[in-house]
């Protein structure tokens with residue numbers, strides 16, 4: 161995997177070269193002027209579209225804000241773990257030991273974020289989780305800070321909403337790993353407490369899921385709605401099979417956390433997606449100037465629409481920049497993580513902050529419905545829950 165070198169100005173390069181020649185500890189002096197970030201994401205395999213969004217978002221932020229912050233040069237070292245936690249662990253180790261990175265970031269799936277957690281603790285460096293969404297993650301290391309979301313944040317809210325909207329019977333289809341189990345657990349608890357009934361539960365494999373056999377079971381159970389969680393990147397394939405099986409014409413609605421309706425893929429899903437109601441932290445149609453600017457800049461740079469995955473990456477690198485500003489460029493893990501606690505800013509998704517107790521993100525959750533605007537499909541927000549903390553934390 162390529163290494164993104166952000167380039168040296170000739171003057172700095174000359175000074176650096178001179179220092180290497182004449183000073184015995186030049187490597188240390190040089191390292192202190194650079195903050196190295198190991199960005200570990202899936203750039204190949206089934207989750208590759210999410211790695212691409214994270215990489216794009218980080219590149220865009222650096223293009224917009226420059227590659228020097230608080231006197232430190234930012235160097236990104238991109239590594240592809242293909243969403244395999246064994247790779248994540250090996251790559252994180254190499255980055256820490258050989259490259260001496262100051263921060264590890266990215267993490268497209270929960271098992272990857274968990275695999276790196278003990279290494280972040282051991283090395284005492286921040287682990288910035290930009291996508292993975294299982295509640296437990298931030299409890300696995302005091303050096304983990306998350307800028308994405310938790311499945312509990314959105315699934316509790318869509319569970320309450322579904323019951324209020326008169327949906328009585330729900331069949332669930334969730335990806336069979338930790339975030340899918342969180343989504344199911346929190347949805348079920350809220351939906352059934354409000355009088356709803358679960359009529360069918362199916363779990364689909366994370367890798368290369370074939371939804372067709374499960375969709376027939378869903379149809380046969382005759383629910384009012386299907387609650388669906390698949391990780392970002394898989395929604396397009398899900399909706400294709402959903403309409404091929406005629407479920408879009410069966411009167412069964414799709415509801416869930418917003419991962420299945422990723423803005424990145426939504427336009428390709430066609431009219432079968434219309435009317436889908438999900439709860440999530442980001443919509444490309446979020447009506448703020450900050451979001452319009454973000455969407456336009458991303459489209460211009462990469463010729464595609466950003467989704468929630470890109471926003472997690474954009475905010476993750478923003479968090480690192482702002483923490484470095486706050487510490488005056490001091491980049492040891494304890495100082496950086498302390499600086500990140502309680503930080504707040506306006507993201508393209510709306511106002512967000514880092515909970516100082518849990519190091520997890522606090523953000524608005526929006527309920528949205530897929531509609532067509534100017535010939536394109538969007539998740540149009542119609543209800544907002546302000547400053548939602550992760551309901552999956554025992555401490556909250």
Ligand code: PHB
Nearest residue numbers: 269270292293391392419
């Ligand atoms: C996860 O593996 O935690 C995960 C990945 C992608 C999502 C949500 C959760 O969209």
